[in-house]
Amino acid sequence: MNQNNVKPAEGKLGIMVVGCGAVATTFMTGVLMARKGLTKPVGSMTQYDKIRIGKGENKKYLPYSEIVPIAKLDDIVFGSWDVYPQNAYQAAMYAEVLKEKDIEPVRDELEKIVPMKAAFDKNYAKRLDGDNVKDCKTRWEMVEALREDIRNFKKANNCARIVVLWAASTEIYVPVCEEVHYKLSDLEAAMKADDREHIAPSMCYAYAALTEGAPFIMGAPNTTVDIPAMWELAEKTKMPIAGKDFKTGQTLVKSGFSPIIGTRCLGLSGWFSTNILGNRDGLVLDEPANFRTKEVSKLSTLETILKPDWQPDLYGHGNDEDTQYYHKVRINYYPPRNDNKEGWDNIDIFGWMGYPMQIKINFLCRDSILAAPLCLDLCLLSDLAARAGRYGTQRFLSFFLKSPMHDYTQGEEAVNHLYQQYTMLKNAIREMGGYEADEEID
Numbered sequence: 001m002n003q004n005n006v007k008p009a010e011g012k013l014g015i016m017v018v019g020c021g022a023v024a025t026t027f028m029t030g031v032l033m034a035r036k037g038l039t040k041p042v043g044s045m046t047q048y049d050k051i052r053i054g055k056g057e058n059k060k061y062l063p064y065s066e067i068v069p070i071a072k073l074d075d076i077v078f079g080s081w082d083v084y085p086q087n088a089y090q091a092a093m094y095a096e097v098l099k100e101k102d103i104e105p106v107r108d109e110l111e112k113i114v115p116m117k118a119a120f121d122k123n124y125a126k127r128l129d130g131d132n133v134k135d136c137k138t139r140w141e142m143v144e145a146l147r148e149d150i151r152n153f154k155k156a157n158n159c160a161r162i163v164v165l166w167a168a169s170t171e172i173y174v175p176v177c178e179e180v181h182y183k184l185s186d187l188e189a190a191m192k193a194d195d196r197e198h199i200a201p202s203m204c205y206a207y208a209a210l211t212e213g214a215p216f217i218m219g220a221p222n223t224t225v226d227i228p229a230m231w232e233l234a235e236k237t238k239m240p241i242a243g244k245d246f247k248t249g250q251t252l253v254k255s256g257f258s259p260i261i262g263t264r265c266l267g268l269s270g271w272f273s274t275n276i277l278g279n280r281d282g283l284v285l286d287e288p289a290n291f292r293t294k295e296v297s298k299l300s301t302l303e304t305i306l307k308p309d310w311q312p313d314l315y316g317h318g319n320d321e322d323t324q325y326y327h328k329v330r331i332n333y334y335p336p337r338n339d340n341k342e343g344w345d346n347i348d349i350f351g352w353m354g355y356p357m358q359i360k361i362n363f364l365c366r367d368s369i370l371a372a373p374l375c376l377d378l379c380l381l382s383d384l385a386a387r388a389g390r391y392g393t394q395r396f397l398s399f400f401l402k403s404p405m406h407d408y409t410q411g412e413e414a415v416n417h418l419y420q421q422y423t424m425l426k427n428a429i430r431e432m433g434g435y436e437a438d439e440e441i442d
C-alpha cells in the first residue's frame with residue numbers, strides 16, 4: 001500500500017441498520033454467508049472492482065483494499081432497530097427474498113440480531129403497525145434513547161467503530177423548511193419542542209449517530225440528512241454523511257442509459273417509467289404521501305444529465321413543468337411479485353430533422369439483491385472516509401445513490417451521470433490511497 005494518512009481498519013466495525021426488513025436481512029445474510037465461504041458478494045465494488053493507479057509504465061490495477069485500508073467482512077458485527085420484534089432470521093424468512101437453503105447455514109448468527117425498539121411515529125408510515133417501539137414523549141427523548149442504544153451496542157460488542165445505515169421504510173415527504181432545517185440550533189430547538197411536523201424519526205437516528213461519532217447513510221429518499229442543519233452537525237462532529245436512496249434497478253439503468261442520448265445529441269420528448277412491486281416497501285409506497293418522497297427522488301435523475309437550458313432544441317420540448325420533456329415515474333403495489341420488481345421504461349426520442357423513435361427497456365430485477373451490495377459498499381466506504389478524516393456530504397458516494405446530496409444552498413448541482421459518478425468514486429479512492437486523482441481513460 002502507498003503512503004496515506006488513513007487510520008488502519010483495526011478492531012470490529014459495528015453496522016447498525018435501521019429497519020430489519022427485506023434489504024437489511026438480505027444484506028446481513030449475504031455478508032454472513034460470504035465470510036463462511038458459502039456465497040460470493042457479487043455486485044459489491046469494494047469486493048470486486050479494480051482501480052488503476054499510476055500512469056504509463058507504472059500503472060497497476062488494484063482492488064480497493066490494496067489501495068486503502070477497508071474493513072474486512074470478518075470484522076463486521078450487525079445490530080438493528082425495527083418496529084417489528086422478529087429477529088433477522090425470522091425477518092429474512094418473512095421477506096422471502098432468499099431461499100431457505102441460503103439462510104439456514106447462518107441461522108444462529110441471524111437469530112442473535114434482535115431489533116432494538118424503534119424510534120417511530122405512525123404518522124410517518126401509516127401502513128406499519130408493529131409495537132416494538134420506544135416510549136418517548138418528545139423527539140429529543142428519541143435522540144437520547146438512540147444515543148444510548150448506540151453506546152450500549154458498541155460496548156457490548158466490543159466495536160472499535162460504528163456506522164448507522166437507514167434501510168427502513170420511506171417516510172412521508174418532509175419539505176425542507178428554512179426556519180427549522182437550515183441551522184443546527186433551530187433543528188435542536190425543534191427536537192426539544194417536539195415539533196413532529198418538521199422532525200421525522202429518521203432525523204433522530206441521524207442526529208444520534210453523528211453525535212456518537214458514527215457516519216450516517218440514508219438509503220431511502222427521506223430528506224433526513226439532506227438539510228443544512230445536518231451538514232452543520234456533520235461538520236461539527238467531523239463525521240461523513242451520505243444519501244439519498246439506494247440506486248438499484250430502474251434508476252441505475254436510467255443514469256447509465258440517458259448519457260447515450262445526451263452524448264449522441266439525440267432529442268428526448270418523454271420518458272415514462274413504471275414498476276410493479278409487491279414487498280412491504282411497495283405497500284408503504286402505495287400511500288401517496290410516502291410515494292411523493294420516492295417520486296421526487298426518482299425524477300431528479302434526468303435533470304442534470306439531459307438539461308433543457310443547455311440544449312433547448314433537444315430537451316426543451318414537451319410541457320412538463322420541471323423538466324420540459326415529459327418525465328413520469330409510477331410504482332404500483334402488486335403483491336404476487338413480492339420483492340421481484342418489474343420495471344418498464346418507454347423512452348420517446350427524436351433524431352435527424354425531428355423524426356421520432358422509441359426505446360423500451362423491461363428490467364425484471366430483484367430489489368433487495370441489487371440493494372444488498374450497495375449497503376455493504378456504502379458502509380465500508382463511509383467507515384473508510386471517517387478514518388481518512390473526511391466529513392460532511394461524501395459526494396464520491398453519489399455512484400450508489402438515486403438522489404445524491406449536494407449543497408443546493410450554493411447552487412451546486414447533483415451529479416447523476418453514472419460515468420461521472422464512477423470517476424468521482426475512483427478519484428476519491430486514489431486520493432485516500434495517497435495517489436493523484438486523474439481522468440485518464442482506462
Ligand SMILES: NC(=O)c1ccc[n+]([C@@H]2O[C@H](COP(=O)([O-])OP(=O)(O)OC[C@H]3O[C@@H](n4cnc5c(N)ncnc54)[C@H](O)[C@@H]3O)[C@@H](O)[C@H]2O)c1
Nearest residue numbers: 019021022023082118167168169170220246248280281367
Ligand atoms: N430494494 C431497493 O431496491 C431499494 C432501493 C432504494 C431504496 N430502498 C429503500 O430501502 C428501504 C428498505 O426497503 P425494504 O424493501 O427492506 O423495506 P421493508 O419494508 O422490507 O423493510 C423496512 C423495515 O423498516 C422498518 N421501519 C420503518 N420505520 C422504522 C423506524 N422508524 N425505525 C426502525 N424501523 C423502521 C419496517 O418495520 C420494516 O421492517 C425502503 O425505504 C426503500 O424505499 C430500497
